[in-house]
Amino acid sequence: MPVYLDHAATTTLAPEALAALTRELARTGNPSSLHGSGRRARRSVEDAREVLAAAAGAHPPKSSLPRAEPKPTTLP
Numbered sequence: 881m882p883v884y885l886d887h888a889a890t891t892t893l894a895p896e897a898l899a900a901l902t903r904e905l906a907r908t909g910n911p912s913s914l915h916g917s918g919r920r921a922r923r924s925v926e927d928a929r930e931v932l933a934a935a936a937g938a939h940p941p942k943s944s945l946p947r948a949e950p951k952p953t954t955l956p
Contacts, residue, residue, distance in 0.1 A: 904924060907920070908921075909921035911924075911925045
């Protein structure tokens with residue numbers, strides 16, 4: 881069995897994580913929107929936050945998820 885040590889490039893997902901990710905990527909909706917699909921997306925984000933916080937022994941309001949948006953770059 882090969883050993884892969886370059887996890888800075890990629891990390892193998894557990895089958896459960898891959899299934900959850902695939903399920904969520906098939907959905908549509910902006911969690912900031914007020915319509916039905918947006919509210920469902922927001923609930924998915926909040927549910928994930930609660931699960932991750934519980935796994936880390938933290939409280940959901942004090943835990944944060946990284947945003948999937950580009951960070952601003954300051955040029956000299």
